[in-house]
Amino acid sequence: MEHGTPDAHEASLSFGQRLQLLRQRRGMTRDVLAGLMGKSTSWVKAVEKGRLGTPKLSVLLRLAEVLRVRDLAELTGAETLPIDLFTGPGHTRLSAVRAAINAVPMLSMREAPPVAHLRARLDQAWRARHSAPNHREVLGSLLPSLIADAQLASRQASSGQDRRAAQGILAEVYALSQFFLAYQPAQDLLWRVAERGMVAAQDSGDPHAIGVGSWLMAQAHRDAGDWDAADLVTTQTVEVLEPLVPDGGPDVLAIWGALRFEAGYTAARRGEIGAAWGHWDAAHEAAQRLPTTYYHPVTSFSRVVMGAHAVTIAVELRAGGESVRQAENANANAIPSRPRRARHEIEQARAYHLDSQPDTALAVLDAAHDAAPETIAYNGYARRIILEELDSSSARRRSRAGDLAVKVGMLI
Structure with missing residues (x-):
């Protein structure tokens, strides 16, 4: 491009330039990206400035996840590497x-x-x-x-x-x-x-219907990488619903709590530790006010899902030890929804993989497949773990990842 912001698809851009451009588009500082990657700020700078070459596949996949890059070719510039991580089959x-x-x-x-x-x-x-x-x-x-x-x-x-x-x-x-x-x-x-x-x-x-619409809209914005828009939707809707919570019944309380968690999820994506856990605490307090057996049909918000939410916050913050601790404390079998249980098990697998426990991560992904095969087949995080382990130095892990790849339709 001759004018304006460079395009990450430009073939002439180096890997480091692409990384810097995508990082800036996500509104991340080098410190934040380094923290989410478990690397030093100097490592990020060295890669962006070209002093370090293109990382190995496992690091590329982590970068793609953190930056929400849907296609590795956008990050690497390699037209021969069109791997869409966050889209499943039609x-x-x-x-x-x-x-x-x-x-x-x-x-x-x-x-x-x-x-x-x-x-x-x-x-x-x-x-x-x-x-x-x-x-x-x-x-x-x-x-x-x-x-x-x-x-x-x-x-x-x-x-x-x-x-x-x-x-x-x-x-x-x-x-x-x-x-x-x-x-x-x-x-x-x-x-x-x-x-x-x-x-x-x-x-x-209907306040509850408005809350559900906002919850879904916030997720759509966040998955598209527009975290500011996601924050705006959740913040405004929480403010509208808050005065209605005392008399609104369980559904209004649940959607308010679900929105607070979504705000925490987005904060975790930004690497904002205090804000992420602060929103989780508010959501957890709301969940404790719900009947023991209550389960929101749209959001799954409930007492039993808060452990799963804690795993997600820790994983998004790239806190390996904490994410494993939360994963081991959260009981997947308590979640009554099969697809939500499978999603939680995928988050547990992310925790173990982040903590350098790939064998456990693959075992948990197997459990997720047993719970709801269509959930894992369409989940970009699961596909990323499987793809990375297909490149493992361990023949046993490559074989296990290959079996999973066949199960979820990545390999035929």
Whole structure:
């Protein structure tokens, strides 16, 4: 490029220049990147200035994870290395879900089902998602008709009250859709659903629906690397919900707590230790105020999930010993949702891998595959660990990683 900010895809850029550019785009100082990598600031500077060459694959993969680089070619400049770390395969039901989202409901002449009927179907869909090992397959079969009917109900509502109720259902259907779309090659669709869900939630006037829409929007911003936008969404929504928490019931308290954790997650990504654990503490206090058996169907926020959240905070802060301590204290079997349990086990595997315990990390990934194969198949962190261990100096670990790679569809 002749003018403006250099493009990380420019072939003429050195590895060090690419690293510096991507670091600056994430708003990271060298000190922060060094801390997240477990390296010295002088190491980061030496790599960026070209005094050290391109790191080995394991370090490249860690850099890609920390910087949220989706394709290693963006970091290395090697067009022969197009490894997309954070996108899984396109599901066979993706096209049907896309068609339902893109359909124009006003063109349909059929009558929409009652909101109560949609509510019952939506509750059943959430239960199915949490109990199924192949949860994307289950959601992909349910979503097309749910999306179409919820859009129709919103369009055909005859009164303001009915329309607000229908909009609340539609917002939650879009939330369910985001769980299906996440980590698939459909980022345009994911953003469309996130934005539509937020609009529907606001139109419903339901604080809980607004909280859920914001929770999902914050995740979309953070996964896209826009941490400032994620912070803005969580901060504003927490402030709006806070005065409603005392009288709002368990659902409002749970979504408020879930948003506080999301703020902590983003702070951990920034390397802000105090802020990250401060938000976790606030979320934990909220969880303790919930009934013992309560489990939020969208966010999984509950007492039992806070241990899993602690593992995530420690891992994102690159605190190896602390992340293992939290992993060993958190009981995966207590989490009733199979995909959420598998996600927690992937976070545990990240902790062990960060702490240089790769054998344990691979064993935990095996457990995650047993809990919910579709979760690990679409999870970039799991794929990164497997990819790194395929390059291990240990033949035993290479073999075990190879078996996992076949299981999750990385190798055929």
